Amino acid sequence: MIxxxxxxxxxxxxxxxxxxxxxxxxxxxNRLERKEEQILQSMNYVLxxxxxxxxxxxxxHIFRTEIYKIADVQNVNFNIYDLEGQLIKSSKxxxxxxxxxxxxxxxxxxxxEISPTKRYVEEKRAAGxxxxxxxxxxxxxxxxxxxxxxxxxxxDNSFNDMELKEFLMRLGGVYLLMLLSAIxxxxxxxxxxxxxxxxxxxxxxxxxxxxxxxxxxIENPSxxxxxxxxxxxxxxxxxEQSAAKLAKSEREQAWREMAKQVAHEIKNPLTPMRLSVxxxxxxxxxTDPDAPEKLSEFSKTMVQQIDIMxxxxxxxxxxxxxxxxxxxxxxxxxxxxxxxxxxxxxYIHFISDETTLIAKLDRTQLIRVxxxxxxxxLQAVPEIDNPRILVTVAQEKDWIKICVADNGIGIxxxxxxxxxxxxxxxxxSGMGLGLGMVKNIVENYHGTIEFTSQEAKGTVFIVKFPKx
Numbered sequence: 001m002i003x004x005x006x007x008x009x010x011x012x013x014x015x016x017x018x019x020x021x022x023x024x025x026x027x028x029x030n031r032l033e034r035k036e037e038q039i040l041q042s043m044n045y046v047l048x049x050x051x052x053x054x055x056x057x058x059x060x061h062i063f064r065t066e067i068y069k070i071a072d073v074q075n076v077n078f079n080i081y082d083l084e085g086q087l088i089k090s091s092k093x094x095x096x097x098x099x100x101x102x103x104x105x106x107x108x109x110x111x112x113e114i115s116p117t118k119r120y121v122e123e124k125r126a127a128g129x130x131x132x133x134x135x136x137x138x139x140x141x142x143x144x145x146x147x148x149x150x151x152x153x154x155x156d157n158s159f160n161d162m163e164l165k166e167f168l169m170r171l172g173g174v175y176l177l178m179l180l181s182a183i184x185x186x187x188x189x190x191x192x193x194x195x196x197x198x199x200x201x202x203x204x205x206x207x208x209x210x211x212x213x214x215x216x217x218i219e220n221p222s223x224x225x226x227x228x229x230x231x232x233x234x235x236x237x238x239x240e241q242s243a244a245k246l247a248k249s250e251r252e253q254a255w256r257e258m259a260k261q262v263a264h265e266i267k268n269p270l271t272p273m274r275l276s277v278x279x280x281x282x283x284x285x286x287t288d289p290d291a292p293e294k295l296s297e298f299s300k301t302m303v304q305q306i307d308i309m310x311x312x313x314x315x316x317x318x319x320x321x322x323x324x325x326x327x328x329x330x331x332x333x334x335x336x337x338x339x340x341x342x343x344x345x346x347y348i349h350f351i352s353d354e355t356t357l358i359a360k361l362d363r364t365q366l367i368r369v370x371x372x373x374x375x376x377x378l379q380a381v382p383e384i385d386n387p388r389i390l391v392t393v394a395q396e397k398d399w400i401k402i403c404v405a406d407n408g409i410g411i412x413x414x415x416x417x418x419x420x421x422x423x424x425x426x427x428x429s430g431m432g433l434g435l436g437m438v439k440n441i442v443e444n445y446h447g448t449i450e451f452t453s454q455e456a457k458g459t460v461f462i463v464k465f466p467k468x
Contacts, residue, residue: 005182009175013168020164028132028155032121035076036134036151042070043138043149054140056082059147060089067091079150080138085109088147104148108135112148130155196225200232213239265437268371269305272342276301279344301342308364327360332400332465333393335363339370340391345378347386352393357400360468365441372438373404373461380408380459399447400467405460411453419451438463 046066052058059080063070071077071091080089085104112120112135122133131154138147196218203216215233218225280298285291333352340350374389381387384407392403411419420439442449446466453459 001182001186002179005175005179009171009179012175013171016167016171017164020160020167024155024157024160027160028130028153032132032134032151032153035074035153036119036136036149038074039070039076039078039149039151040136040138042074044141046070047138048141054146056146059138063089077152079152081148081150083145083147085148104135104150112137118145130157196222196229200225200228203232207236207239265368266309268368268375269308272371273302273305275344276342297341304338304367305342308367326362328363329358329360330363330366332357332359332361332366332402335366336370336391336393336402339367340374342371343374343378345387345389347381348374348389348391350391350393354393354395357393357395357467359400359465361445361465369438369441369463370402370404372435373463376435376461377404377406377408377459380406380410384408395467396464398467399464402463402465403460404463405458407458410455410457410459411451412455416453420449 043063046062047054050062052062054062059082063080067078067080067089068091077091079087079091081104082088085106085108087102108120108122112118118137120135122135124131124133131152133153134151136149136151137145138149140146199218200216203214207213213236215236216229218229276298280294284294284298288294333354333356336352337350340348370391374391377389381389386407388407390403390405392401392405394401394403420435439449442463442465448464449461451459451461
């Protein structure tokens with residue numbers, strides 16, 4: 001509404017200025033023609049009454065005094081030229097003394113000659129005003145040209161400009177009043193329209209799946225607002241039904257994920273336990289002098305894996321995190337080395353510049369992080385001629401860094417963004433939960449996990465825990 005008023009005022013002001021200028025031009029053109037017509041009539045009258053023969057040579061004698069009378073009566077000055085453009089007589093004596101004006105330009109004579117009306121008007125600007133000069137043939141009683149009359153005309157637009165200024169001021173006042181009225185009206189109309197819409201907007205902003213949402217009640221709403229409110233209230237009813245179905249679906253999905261996670265976590269220690277038992281059964285010799293020590297080591301490894309399964313089972317039964325995180329002060333170097341003892345592959349190497357790096361972590365979950373990363377590395381090097389897996393523990397400022405590097409097949413670029421997603425796997429077996437759980441464990445301790453990988457060259461996983 002406001003924009004329309006502004007555009008209308010600008011357009012009308014522009015049209016008004018254009019119309020005033022066109023009217024002014026038409027007025028000056030008509031006035032010049034009228035003056036020229038009146039002077040020609042007066043000159044024709046003199047030519048008919050004179051005793052001189054109407055010819056070019058006698059124009060100076062015929063209008064020796066009559067030119068001043070005509071100029072005085074018509075209140076305008078004019079000049080008389082012969083057909084060659086030479087000045088014969090002027091109603092202003094001072095003009096005759098101007099040698100520059102004593103001869104017409106060839107352009108004027110040519111334009112006058114080729115003009116169908118035998119009339120030519122020259123337009124110029126002089127002293128900041130528009131200047132017109134008309135040129136017309138003077139004919140004898142037999143309509144034969146004997147001279148040229150020149151009528152200079154200065155356009156005086158002061159009156160029109162003053163009228164235009166006054167009109168624009170009045171128009172501006174009217175449109176200013178209309179603009180203020182439009183602003184006030186637009187304000188109250190918008191407040192009236194948006195009053196109900198603001199209520200709807202507030203309710204939409206407060207809508208939340210996790211809580212019960214209130215319906216909208218508005219007294220005497222307009223038809224459109226009433227339809228909007230009715231649609232919102234219907235949406236709230238449908239939303240509550242959908243929320244109930246979603247909550248049920250999420251609970252069922254949570255149990256399914258929990259079952260998959262438990263199965264995966266129990267499977268992790270079972271495989272090395274089976275390998276350890278088979279290896280122990282094959283290599284154990286009761287007569288070996290180191291038999292008690294090997295038996296003790298074997299028992300320690302088995303108890304460690306059994307404890308892991310016990311913790312998983314306890315966490316599942318309590319429907320808590322798997323397993324619950326317990327912060328205890330431990331030596332990361334020692335626990336990492338202990339986690340590697342279940343692997344029998346000779347190409348797994350462990351390096352640490354420090355013998356003791358203390359942090360507050362959960363022993364079981366730290367072992368899970370290491371074993372999961374090593375298992376992934378083992379699955380990446382089965383087809384390599386000279387496989388190598390290197391596990392390092394080091395201190396980096398206020399962080400303890402654990403690196404697991406392999407020279408395996410690497411991770412394709414297309415899979416790098418999804419590598420930590422649950423259930424994502426590139427292997428034919430397994431459920432793809434290992435790296436996702438490792439990431440959750442590390443982040444729960446405010447740590448970070450990242451990796452670099454090149455196809456056919458290998459992968460390096462870097463885990464950092466804060467040193468406390």
